[in-house]
Amino acid sequence: MLAKYQERLYALSDADRSFYRMLLPREHSLLDALELIDWQAFVPELESYYCPSMGQPAIPPLLMLKLEFLRYFCRLSDREVIARSQTDVLFRWFLQIPVRCKLPDASLLTKFRGRLGVEGFKKLFDRLVACARDANLIRDRLRLKDATHVIDNVAVPTTLQLLAQLRGRLLAVIAQLDPEAAVGFEIQADLMRVETETAEDAVKLQARLDLVLDILAWIKQQEAPSTGHDDPLWCKLQAVRELAEKITDDCVHPGKGHRTLSVVDPDARRGKHGDYYDGYLLDVMIDADSELITELELLPAGGDEAKDAVHLVEMEHATHGNQIEQLSIDGVGFNGEMLRQLEGDAGSGVAESGVAGLGVDVIVPPRDFTSGDGFPASSFELSEDGSHVTCPAGETSSYRQASKSRGTIFRFKRSQCVGCPLLAQCKSELNPQSPFGRSVTKNDYEAEYERARAKSQTPEYEAVRRRHPAIERKLNEIVRHQRGRFARYWGLPKVKLQQCMTCFTVNVKRMSRLLKAELCAESY
Numbered sequence: 001m002l003a004k005y006q007e008r009l010y011a012l013s014d015a016d017r018s019f020y021r022m023l024l025p026r027e028h029s030l031l032d033a034l035e036l037i038d039w040q041a042f043v044p045e046l047e048s049y050y051c052p053s054m055g056q057p058a059i060p061p062l063l064m065l066k067l068e069f070l071r072y073f074c075r076l077s078d079r080e081v082i083a084r085s086q087t088d089v090l091f092r093w094f095l096q097i098p099v100r101c102k103l104p105d106a107s108l109l110t111k112f113r114g115r116l117g118v119e120g121f122k123k124l125f126d127r128l129v130a131c132a133r134d135a136n137l138i139r140d141r142l143r144l145k146d147a148t149h150v151i152d153n154v155a156v157p158t159t160l161q162l163l164a165q166l167r168g169r170l171l172a173v174i175a176q177l178d179p180e181a182a183v184g185f186e187i188q189a190d191l192m193r194v195e196t197e198t199a200e201d202a203v204k205l206q207a208r209l210d211l212v213l214d215i216l217a218w219i220k221q222q223e224a225p226s227t228g229h230d231d232p233l234w235c236k237l238q239a240v241r242e243l244a245e246k247i248t249d250d251c252v253h254p255g256k257g258h259r260t261l262s263v264v265d266p267d268a269r270r271g272k273h274g275d276y277y278d279g280y281l282l283d284v285m286i287d288a289d290s291e292l293i294t295e296l297e298l299l300p301a302g303g304d305e306a307k308d309a310v311h312l313v314e315m316e317h318a319t320h321g322n323q324i325e326q327l328s329i330d331g332v333g334f335n336g337e338m339l340r341q342l343e344g345d346a347g348s349g350v351a352e353s354g355v356a357g358l359g360v361d362v363i364v365p366p367r368d369f370t371s372g373d374g375f376p377a378s379s380f381e382l383s384e385d386g387s388h389v390t391c392p393a394g395e396t397s398s399y400r401q402a403s404k405s406r407g408t409i410f411r412f413k414r415s416q417c418v419g420c421p422l423l424a425q426c427k428s429e430l431n432p433q434s435p436f437g438r439s440v441t442k443n444d445y446e447a448e449y450e451r452a453r454a455k456s457q458t459p460e461y462e463a464v465r466r467r468h469p470a471i472e473r474k475l476n477e478i479v480r481h482q483r484g485r486f487a488r489y490w491g492l493p494k495v496k497l498q499q500c501m502t503c504f505t506v507n508v509k510r511m512s513r514l515l516k517a518e519l520c521a522e523s524y
Helices: 002-009 014-023 029-036 039-047 061-073 078-087 089-095 107-134 159-177 179-195 201-221 232-252 305-320 336-342 414-418 446-455 459-467 469-481 492-523
Strands: 142-151 269-273 275-287 293-300 326-329 361-363 399-402 407-413 436-443
Touching: 014 089, 029 089, 029 492, 039 061, 039 107, 061 078, 061 089, 061 107, 061 492, 078 089, 078 107, 107 293, 107 305, 107 492, 142 269, 142 293, 142 305, 142 459, 142 469, 159 179, 159 201, 159 232, 179 201, 201 232, 275 305, 275 469, 275 492, 293 305, 293 492, 305 326, 305 336, 326 459, 336 361, 336 446, 361 459, 407 414, 414 436, 436 446, 459 469, 469 492
Parallel strands: 142 326, 326 361
Antiparallel strands: 142 275, 269 275, 275 293, 399 407, 407 436
């Protein structure tokens, strides 16, 4: 009975339709989105997160998704989108609800996001891309990939403040498990503050770090409750313990990198994208023909863009079962490991080097790794067993050692180079204090780099690179027009949820324009 009542409650009557027709504008992007996007395609995915046999019938999940879409489409808060939907005829028609239908409370949008989570919103984004593929909007000829930064929603504290915040979070959980132990640590913290009040910052920092380490030692001595390791309070304690171990390790090893910046948003990191920033890195791949976003990923600031390019291609293939022909990426993609993983024969999946590849032809601006010495490394012939190289003058290297980067350094004796007739062309000057002459680094990915450099000399390369600015315009739309530059939430999963919905909205707008253009072309 309740389910049927819900259906009647949200069903449009003829009177409702007549009323809307009198007031709606003749043209609007929301009208296009409602008419041209197959919203019913999302219903099975949405309903999989609800249990129809338990409790009262839920508010139609498609209605909640449309409210989320309107929130991003018009850059509104939860409260604002509900308030506007109460009075805006266009909003109500887009939601397909009766004129007198009461809208859900704004707090239910938070529950809706929590129910679906980042996994659910990513599936909705993938479903939209699948709809675009079904409409023949997306082709697999060329993908464009680039990344931009997302600024986190926290005030980054100093290390002293960070340790104080961490201590407070640890004691808040301990107080629920053992109030007496929490009071004891609070007294210890008060004494520590008094003793270090006039001390230097280094002394204050060490004292606060020692106290956090003492608290961690106490936590490690505790045993799981009788209810088991799934006890909510115990899980909460272990989660804050892991965070504390990461932050204390950052303090002990300050040069390690990828420091945790805040206990409020423990996933945010410091990176450089033009200037230094604190937050995340949004990595996006679009179809060059339709300019629709086909994949996205959110990384902590400073994430490996080259490695993620492989991940994006693999994700799209796993989701849609397609084979991308080409990928255009900026200079960060001139990475041997990435090139080897992506490139290869599409049929056999094996690259020229014999290593499995994904069969994607990568277009990337090349870089010059050569030193200031005359002959490049490619002029030195590597032996079959890789034990030595032969220089243009016919001399064989005498020493071999592994490079810190992916490669091998080959060295010639000083005596081999001193009397060489090609010395002036090979090396500008010999170090009189060194027993060595010329040194040559043969990169393990030299074949991949040479292949990329050869491509850069072709007309096809120029044609593809002329299309690459389209991804930069798309990122500009995401971060500026849709306000994707700033994180609305804390934590990588929630910020990724935001970016999934932002890209979903951007794709809906683009799909509507493309499908409308096709309809107009067919009518002429």
